[in-house]
Amino acid sequence: MATDLKQEFCALRDTYIEKQFGRLNEMQRKAVFTTNGPLLILAGAGSGKTTVLVNRIANLIRFGSAHGSGWTPREVTEDDVKALRMAIMTGTDAPAWLDGMLRKDAVRSWNVMAITFTNKAAGELKERLRNMLGGEEGDEVFASTFHSACVRILRRWAEQIGYPRSFTIYDTDDAQRVMKTVYKELSIDDKFFPVKSAINQMSRWKDQLVSPEEALRTPARDTKGAIAAKVYAAYEKKLKDAGAFDFDDLIYHTVQLLAEHDEVREFYQNKYRYLLVDEYQDTSVAQFRLVSLLTGPEKNICVVGDDDQSIYRFRGATIENILNFERIYPGTKTIRLEQNYRSTSNILNAANCVIQHNTERKGKTLWTKNGEGDKVHVYTAENEQDEAMHIADVIGQHLKAGGHLADHAVLYRMNAQSAPIESYFTRAGIPHKIVGGQRFNDRKEVKDIHSYMSIVANPRDDVRLRRIINEPARKIGNTTIEVIADLAAQENTSMLEIISHADQYARLSRSMMPLLKFWQIYERLQESLETRTLDEFASDVIELTGYKAMLEQEVAKGHEDAADRMQNLGQLVNNVKNYCDQHGEDATLEGYLEDIALISDIDSYNESADRVVLMTIHSAKGLEFPYVFLIGMEEGVFPSEMSKYSEADLEEERRLAYVGITRAKQELYISDSVTRMLYGRTQRNEPSRFLREIEPEYMEETRSPALERRSQMGGWGSSYSDTVPGGASGYSGASGWGRSRTGGYGSGYSSGYLNSEYNGGSRGFGSEYAGRGSSSSGFGSSAPRSTGSFGAGYSSAGTSRNSAKPINFTGTPAAQKPAANTPKHYEPGDIVEHKVFGRGKVLKVKPAAGDQIVEINFEKVGVKKTMANFAPLVKITEE
DNA sequence: GGGCTCCGATTTTTT
DNA sequence: ATCGGAGCCC
Numbered sequence: 001m002a003t004d005l006k007q008e009f010c011a012l013r014d015t016y017i018e019k020q021f022g023r024l025n026e027m028q029r030k031a032v033f034t035t036n037g038p039l040l041i042l043a044g045a046g047s048g049k050t051t052v053l054v055n056r057i058a059n060l061i062r063f064g065s066a067h068g069s070g071w072t073p074r075e076v077t078e079d080d081v082k083a084l085r086m087a088i089m090t091g092t093d094a095p096a097w098l099d100g101m102l103r104k105d106a107v108r109s110w111n112v113m114a115i116t117f118t119n120k121a122a123g124e125l126k127e128r129l130r131n132m133l134g135g136e137e138g139d140e141v142f143a144s145t146f147h148s149a150c151v152r153i154l155r156r157w158a159e160q161i162g163y164p165r166s167f168t169i170y171d172t173d174d175a176q177r178v179m180k181t182v183y184k185e186l187s188i189d190d191k192f193f194p195v196k197s198a199i200n201q202m203s204r205w206k207d208q209l210v211s212p213e214e215a216l217r218t219p220a221r222d223t224k225g226a227i228a229a230k231v232y233a234a235y236e237k238k239l240k241d242a243g244a245f246d247f248d249d250l251i252y253h254t255v256q257l258l259a260e261h262d263e264v265r266e267f268y269q270n271k272y273r274y275l276l277v278d279e280y281q282d283t284s285v286a287q288f289r290l291v292s293l294l295t296g297p298e299k300n301i302c303v304v305g306d307d308d309q310s311i312y313r314f315r316g317a318t319i320e321n322i323l324n325f326e327r328i329y330p331g332t333k334t335i336r337l338e339q340n341y342r343s344t345s346n347i348l349n350a351a352n353c354v355i356q357h358n359t360e361r362k363g364k365t366l367w368t369k370n371g372e373g374d375k376v377h378v379y380t381a382e383n384e385q386d387e388a389m390h391i392a393d394v395i396g397q398h399l400k401a402g403g404h405l406a407d408h409a410v411l412y413r414m415n416a417q418s419a420p421i422e423s424y425f426t427r428a429g430i431p432h433k434i435v436g437g438q439r440f441n442d443r444k445e446v447k448d449i450h451s452y453m454s455i456v457a458n459p460r461d462d463v464r465l466r467r468i469i470n471e472p473a474r475k476i477g478n479t480t481i482e483v484i485a486d487l488a489a490q491e492n493t494s495m496l497e498i499i500s501h502a503d504q505y506a507r508l509s510r511s512m513m514p515l516l517k518f519w520q521i522y523e524r525l526q527e528s529l530e531t532r533t534l535d536e537f538a539s540d541v542i543e544l545t546g547y548k549a550m551l552e553q554e555v556a557k558g559h560e561d562a563a564d565r566m567q568n569l570g571q572l573v574n575n576v577k578n579y580c581d582q583h584g585e586d587a588t589l590e591g592y593l594e595d596i597a598l599i600s601d602i603d604s605y606n607e608s609a610d611r612v613v614l615m616t617i618h619s620a621k622g623l624e625f626p627y628v629f630l631i632g633m634e635e636g637v638f639p640s641e642m643s644k645y646s647e648a649d650l651e652e653e654r655r656l657a658y659v660g661i662t663r664a665k666q667e668l669y670i671s672d673s674v675t676r677m678l679y680g681r682t683q684r685n686e687p688s689r690f691l692r693e694i695e696p697e698y699m700e701e702t703r704s705p706a707l708e709r710r711s712q713m714g715g716w717g718s719s720y721s722d723t724v725p726g727g728a729s730g731y732s733g734a735s736g737w738g739r740s741r742t743g744g745y746g747s748g749y750s751s752g753y754l755n756s757e758y759n760g761g762s763r764g765f766g767s768e769y770a771g772r773g774s775s776s777s778g779f780g781s782s783a784p785r786s787t788g789s790f791g792a793g794y795s796s797a798g799t800s801r802n803s804a805k806p807i808n809f810t811g812t813p814a815a816q817k818p819a820a821n822t823p824k825h826y827e828p829g830d831i832v833e834h835k836v837f838g839r840g841k842v843l844k845v846k847p848a849a850g851d852q853i854v855e856i857n858f859e860k861v862g863v864k865k866t867m868a869n870f871a872p873l874v875k876i877t878e879e
Numbered sequence: 880g881g882g883c884t885c886c887g888a889t890t891t892t893t894t
Numbered sequence: 895a896t897c898g899g900a901g902c903c904c
Contacts, residue, residue, distance in 0.1 A: 118893040147894045247894050315892060414890050477880045598894060618891050640890050679889060680895045
């Protein structure tokens with residue numbers, strides 16, 4: 001009788017718990033209820049892996065391993081069964097008095113650690129845990145990136161391994177400076193073996209947990225290997241002296257710490273009884289080791305990954321970690337998630353076609369209940385401008401049908417490909433955001449101020465001291481710096497320590513005054529940190545170091561970028577303030593510096609702004625968009641030129657293609673271009689092998705009208721040549737504008753960054769342009785530019801297909817027909833048609849640099865500003 | 880010690 | 895095309 005009741009209760013409990021996770025599919029639920037022991041989840045793209053992670057953690061905390069256990073802590077009564085049955089039937093929570101019977105070995109939230117690769121992924125996990133478990137419980141789960149987790153561990157134990165608690169985190173720029181110093185000190189010629197290559201080799205060693213000693217001990221394959229081993233040891237010593245870790249060190253030294261200190265390891269193994277690792281296919285040997293050191297004797301380790309999406313082999317990720325997981329952890333349960341909830345079947349089939357050509361894979365085939373959708377749209381462009389125009393066309397059509405800009409993403413193999421798209425979008429007034437490229441925190445002035453801040457936190461840091469000791473110029477030159485370094489080495493102390501009593505050294509007598517002045521500044525900064533808030537401290541740094549005065553002087557001299565730099569420093573202070581607001585009492589200088597070291601551009605990508613987003617496929621991993629443009633699908637671009645000699649590299653490129661394709665939810669647009677200008681040279685490329693790998697039945701191919709050698713182009717084609725004057729000349733005008741706008745210190749990407757950072761989303765570029773006045777030369781001029789390198793490259797390539805249309809790009813007659821080159825004038829009240837935004841009415845007109853800024857109220861998309869002579873704009877009627 | 884000019888390299892980069 | 899680095903001159 002009692003046993004029957006017990007059985008009934010357990011069956012009901014399983015039903016009850018299953019109902020809590022009712023929205024999951026069978027495989028997902030299986031993953032959630034597999035609570036103990038090693039678990040490998042092979043999660044295909046779009047298969048809901050984050051959902052599984054979140055639900056699995058929720059189940060651990062709410063029910064532990066109760067599901068399917070057939071266990072109860074006490075005798076079951078009729079009332080228990082009745083109450084549970086009622087809860088199931090009514091879909092309500094079971095009464096609190098049943099709690100103890102619904103949970104078995106329930107895990108406390110602080111016993112769970114979830115590791116991801118990006119801050120964005122960690123943030124998303126935390127957010128969803130909060131939603132599912134409630135604020136309190138959700139926040140107590142430790143969800144962070146590999147690197148933040150290591151920083152947290154290292155902060156606590158740094159002194160045990162000979163580092164200061166307030167260690168500095170070096171970025172790649174710092175690392176290069178250190179390596180350069182090492183080269184100099186060891187008199188190594190960087191022409192034979194570039195600093196970058198040495199850093200790369202060293203980074204691979206650290207990924208593989210090879211110590212400097214081991215690297216030296218292992219017979220080198222060649223001279224370069226021997227140099228690398230030599231500089232590795234010297235580099236590590238420098239970082240240790242400076243009290244700094246680079247990104248790879250964070251992992252490497254945490255592994256050493258856990259491996260060598262039993263009590264530390266046991267502390268974490270006891271604390272975190274359940275471990276979950278996301279994107280497992282991208283872990284390195286060191287990260288694998290870290291995870292296994294954190295895994296306690298219960299072996300509650302759950303890894304989620306997709307071998308087909310491993311795209312960071314070049315950075316030390318070893319796909320073997322996922323391929324061998326079952327062997328390394330005996331008793332592993334493996335679950336495959338193959339149902340895709342993201343894409344249409346045409347997109348998915350295309351992705352499957354491509355990835356099937358790889359040999360090194362576990363093998364799985366994604367399927368979906370979603371409809372077929374459109375076929376994959378493949379467009380062959382004439383050149384990169386044509387490609388950009390086509391993308392703008394499609395986006396325009398979508399907007400007219402009520403779509404949103406933010407639903408569109410343009411993905412490419414390398415950052416250099418963004419320039420023509422960005423240029424075209426800017427001219428057409430299409431709001432966009434480029435993710436990646438130069439980060440805000442990588443700007444020189446920002447890094448300088450951060451360096452000042454970090455030497456106050458960590459006075460041992462000679463590398464950052466060198467960076468700013470003479471910035472702004474204060475008459476401390478290289479000779480002096482080397483003398484200080486020499487003295488510091490002799491006395492086995494830091495350079496700053498030497499500077500603090502510079503007057504005691506005869507060798508420093510010449511530069512004594514500037515040095516003591518510098519020391520005074522440093523002392524005042526120390527005082528500021530102690531007495532004022534963090535954001536006040538930041539602004540003191542800008543002021544007291546003379547940085548502000550220097551920039552003001554440059555502005556006075558007429559340096560155009562100085563004002564921008566000043567603005568960036570203002571932004572920096574704002575960022576510090578935001579950090580303080582977020583962390584309240586816990587805000588520390590170390591914490592802020594840690595944040596800026598570990599946070600990347602993609603983390604600040606905010607999907608709420610209505611803009612088209614442009615990024616590399618690497619950056620797009622983990623994201624999804626309704627409409628995806630995968631551009632530059634050409635041999636030599638994608639797959640990249642560098643990868644074509646190695647089968648393993650080609651497979652990685654193919655996985656990257658797979659990642660790109662599977663970002664698309666509704667429609668995928670792939671384009672290739674017959675010619676492409678890259679690094680100032682025009683090349684002719686064959687369509688990518690990845691395109692040929694897609695079965696024709698899933699594709700719909702179109703070629704650019706320009707390629708069909710039709711002189712009379714229909715539709716927008718004709719309006720294009722009418723409205724964007726002079727083809728290449730228009731393009732050169734715009735690029736000239738881009739250059740002057742960024743004032744020469746930013747690249748194409750940073751101009752995009754500026755554009756979107758300081759500009760409201762849908763306002764487009766017009767407002768910013770107006771705000772900056774019109775110092776830009778070359779902007780309004782639609783005069784044809786010299787035939788230039790494109791023309792030259794063109795004719796040298798010279799085939800009949802090429803000669804079909806040199807017109808648009810060399811300023812030959814067709815492009816200069818009067819209609820194209822006559823500046824257009826608009827009056828308020830004019831009705832115009834814009835290629836992308838559709839029909840609208842001109843509200844305001846403002847002259848600027850021989851052109852007009854036209855403010856138009858579009859019927860579909862509202863008010864936007866565009867440049868009259870560059871936007872694809874046609875006047876329909878006059879008032 | 881500071882500034883200018885010429886030369887060369889130039890995939891991808893969650894941290 | 896474009897940026898950064900090294901070398902040269904004041």
